[in-house]
Amino acid sequence: MSHNTFGHLFRVTTFGESHGVALGCVVDGCPPGLPLEAEEIQAELDRRKPGQSRFTTQRREPDQVKILSGVFSDDRTDGRQFTTGTPIALMIENTDQRSKDYSEIRDSYRPGHADYTYDAKYGIRDYRGGGRSSARETAARVAAGAVARKVIPGISIRAALVQMGPHAIDRSRWDWDEVGNNPFFCPDAETASFYETYLDGIRKDGSSVGAIIEVVAEGVPPGLGAPVYGKLDADLAAAMMSINAVKGVEIGDGFAAAALRGEDNADEMRAGNGDRPRFLANHAGGILGGISSGEPVVVRFAVKPTSSILTSRRSVTRDGDEVDLVTKGRHDPCVGIRAVPVAEAMMACVLADHYLRHRGQVGQQP
């Protein structure tokens, strides 16, 4: 991952600022001949779109995606559109750029935000809505992820919110079907009800909370991952950590594995179907030695609480003067919620890339 590009064979380059003309991405290296309609990308974007419940920012952005290149249809395809193997450029124009007074954010550094560090690095900063450091950039990832999902046949990628603030779900109640039934992408209906009240309280306090997201990929063939620095888990760690506000990433048992003894952690095997062993457990989260084992790939990551809050915080201005700041505006009280579709997109992109890399080096369909 370098600059604003990630992936080795399936490469995604994103661009755009929160309040600029447009944002988008170029997906390069996609296999040819995959069916791809704008509507499919739009469906993914709509899941991430702000303003869908009172628990996400009220900024109104239609987030309408346009495919600029890399697909083709004609009468021979009956009007169905296919990838051609050339770069797929996707663009989302910004529409809700309220004219507002940016003087405070222009001159002061909001605690927890990237205001100071962007200034320290570049000496110049598009401060409107956070500019390039805004989570709005993740719309471009979701669009790219919709393309990536097409690459590996038979794969399923789903994510869910498994903790909000200090409140974890009850995993025994996990039901993927519930994820679409509440505004939190929460797989535990009972905890989701609790979150409504809880997050309302946080929101009314002008505060915010963090969250933990879990993303699971099923149908990943064994053999994906390229030791030792192109390990599948290393690339997943980078992919998830690159999402705004993420502060930790773990695979399988993750940090809990540190507390285990060897005999509890090593997933045993028995004879399975065909030439694959059957694993009796999946502490490893589907990855051994950086290479997929055929078991579900399980990744979790922690999102810090939204830094924009209505409580006054101490800070400094560009010129070094001390100030007290309140970040007004339309904010997500739990920015982790909208990270759920982003997590799926990043998983899809990483797996698509490794699928192509494996096929390149080893040849057979893994």
Add this chain to the structure above:
Amino acid sequence: MSHNTFGHLFRVTTFGESHGVALGCVVDGCPPGLPLEAEEIQAELDRRKPGQSRFTTQRREPDQVKILSGVFSDDRTDGRQFTTGTPIALMIENTDQRSKDYSEIRDSYRPGHADYTYDAKYGIRDYRGGGRSSARETAARVAAGAVARKVIPGISIRAALVQMGPHAIDRSRWDWDEVGNNPFFCPDAETASFYETYLDGIRKDGSSVGAIIEVVAEGVPPGLGAPVYGKLDADLAAAMMSINAVKGVEIGDGFAAAALRGEDNADEMRAGNGDRPRFLANHAGGILGGISSGEPVVVRFAVKPTSSILTSRRSVTRDGDEVDLVTKGRHDPCVGIRAVPVAEAMMACVLADHYLRHRGQVGQQP
């Protein structure tokens, strides 16, 4: 990070198997004119070397490093050796390759190891000592890290073991000077004493435990990191996750940040020295928006328990027959211990790379 190379301007490519002829690395893109003697690299390698206490594998490897290229000295330099800006190749020859019977490991898949996944990917595997998937590869990283430490002036990088099995240290007793006084790189002398007894028990049981390592870089200038996929934390996450047996990585407060409220997590600022603000806390672990803030960069990662244990585990053979396996041989009861110098090396490499990348794009010394 692709294949066996990481870094963008400061690039490290490693090679070698556990029981092959040699292992090593090529460090490319190092600035010219840095003093570099083999002894300095050797000193770092000696910290990672096996067989230094009864708590690490008894394999006896001198791990003697040889510089093959990229440095120069003559009478004008008074015999002192300097980097020339060309690739620095470092080689460590393997000496302790006991002839032993590999038939079991050749035909069966050790649970928790990469045996099955390497076979699934490549169809062929150097099974002796784990081949390429052996933690022995990390010697090459430590060698590269010794070079990387030279790149940023005034930087300090230190790591410590902060949890073994379920037993965390008492952070109020943290003393960096203690790290060198016990065989665990533990900064808390009292807990280190406890670990002696604890790990002896684990070892005698033929079992193993995991650990958590913390690595801290001080003196990192603000401005390092390249949004949005070349974020400093994204690269650190990949770097640490690529270390053998690592299952989780976090920055600053990490997973604990998910449980915080916004007003507790956002590090406040006051007027500081010169043109830098003074941060009143460092929940962010020195990184905001993927860019260093000038505060200490703090990374923690979890290492799973060593998979090679003396307890019999269920598994299958290459041919799919069910077997019960005991992994005999010389093992680390807590492989996390020797990950401490490796963590420092990876931190040094990532920071060196981002230092050069920043200087390339922005120009001034950050």
Add this chain to the structure above:
Amino acid sequence: MSHNTFGHLFRVTTFGESHGVALGCVVDGCPPGLPLEAEEIQAELDRRKPGQSRFTTQRREPDQVKILSGVFSDDRTDGRQFTTGTPIALMIENTDQRSKDYSEIRDSYRPGHADYTYDAKYGIRDYRGGGRSSARETAARVAAGAVARKVIPGISIRAALVQMGPHAIDRSRWDWDEVGNNPFFCPDAETASFYETYLDGIRKDGSSVGAIIEVVAEGVPPGLGAPVYGKLDADLAAAMMSINAVKGVEIGDGFAAAALRGEDNADEMRAGNGDRPRFLANHAGGILGGISSGEPVVVRFAVKPTSSILTSRRSVTRDGDEVDLVTKGRHDPCVGIRAVPVAEAMMACVLADHYLRHRGQVGQQP
């Protein structure tokens, strides 16, 4: 250079097909704080624009560029726009997409074109106007080059057509000021007059001719280039060879150097100004050992004749049937002419990239 991206620190990714919605590029890694207005990019695009004389295709494309991201202005900058260090996305919408009958080009392979090879590779092809293989893609390069020109202070990059068909210019009459005075970017006014008559004849025959272009960069500091595979001349060779229809690239004396003796080819040196030697000749074209010497960087490349001609050629259809083809439509009789601004753009991008790479590794302004 991989897929549709080139450059290491100054990275350009282009997208778009000849008759698609839009084409453009993302310029990533540009230094912050450089003044950049759309008008400056437009001025370069206008030099490459088709339909400016009877000697280029009559396709009417305004080639209007839009900056989508990566720049910023506010009242503090007096409305002047500056780069911010984030990705600069540039877009050119296609407007002249005449509805026409593509059935012939859809089913048959035009000799000299990439029709067959795209089909052989991808199995699907946007055949309208050549799709991705159209020289229209070079508009995106010219736009990127306009940004690249800003990176190195005091640099001058100019290109000229020095041969059309078998007719070379008389180098003794070389006058850079003439380049803008004729429709061929020819620095020799007398030969330019001859080309008018000559190319009219070619055009009326429904034929085409090749050309040789020379591009010269002055003010390049010594020290740019990264041995041994990031050599400045290797990157320039790739950059120029990647331009449509280019079949050969040479540096300095190029192929003629093969016929020289050592004493004639080795550019002698004498004491110069300051710490740089003065070279008494520049057979090397400003590059020694892959690194710039401070002398003008001189590159020449050969462009083959336009493959679309009105003479009937033998070919086959997608289904393998034999056909005779005439490529009707609006063509450049000498596609080399419009390669002149493209050559300048590629030179600018390569030099900008190496300038940043050098600054990254070595630190001082070279």
Add this chain to the structure above:
Amino acid sequence: MSHNTFGHLFRVTTFGESHGVALGCVVDGCPPGLPLEAEEIQAELDRRKPGQSRFTTQRREPDQVKILSGVFSDDRTDGRQFTTGTPIALMIENTDQRSKDYSEIRDSYRPGHADYTYDAKYGIRDYRGGGRSSARETAARVAAGAVARKVIPGISIRAALVQMGPHAIDRSRWDWDEVGNNPFFCPDAETASFYETYLDGIRKDGSSVGAIIEVVAEGVPPGLGAPVYGKLDADLAAAMMSINAVKGVEIGDGFAAAALRGEDNADEMRAGNGDRPRFLANHAGGILGGISSGEPVVVRFAVKPTSSILTSRRSVTRDGDEVDLVTKGRHDPCVGIRAVPVAEAMMACVLADHYLRHRGQVGQQP
């Protein structure tokens, strides 16, 4: 190509100086399961080895290659050695490091060499034998090329010297079998005889001459190459231009194509065998739109005369004083000769890389 690495999936990183401890390379991304013995690599190295006739440098280097990693054999393979998919490190130790007086080359800049530019870039330089800029580095390429040849089944790669000084061969006498029969890799026996006398004269004069090399790959499947910056010809241009002393590269008709008319240059097609057309000519040198057509890939490049000559040349010292220099020592009077096996190696590496890249993106065996 960046720093000292080239290739995207089949990646080669080389290291080493002319008079350092050792030189070599790491080949990363090689497919697993390819038979590979050190002897096969040695056979290629022996073709490039100096001191085989009076027409190459009399430096005596056995150039003995050692495989350090990435291959495996056991009783199941009957002792035959196969690649494992992990990095293949190859090392050649330097043995003939005559102690000599380097004071002149240390302090003065040899015209035509990289002495000045390395100093300008790095400020420090291993001047012994040219250090990193020595053509000795190409031994590592030849070793890597021996591995690359294994990747594409049924491919044939051969190179020959087709011009020495101003004297081109007679192509009507081309006989590949003659290439091994003379010390010049010349396919025209009659001209080879002439070269003996000619080059003896050059050598006795203490002078040198340039050369042109042609390399031809047969059996390249159609479809290799990745538009638009990963074009097969762009990568070949970079690969050849990166060879020491190369000043020009051309594909197919190359520079001569500039003088052709469209109807002569566009290779016509007729129905062929199976699903491939039959091309009636190959002006394009096997590449159309950056993608292989299935025709032989034909590349030529120009090598400048050896810069080390016995004729006194004007130059300056490091301190800027004017001097007259004679480059004593053991030199190749025509360094182009030993570029022949290097050309084959670079062709093999580029094609292997594109073969894997194509398989990655598109899937089927091309």
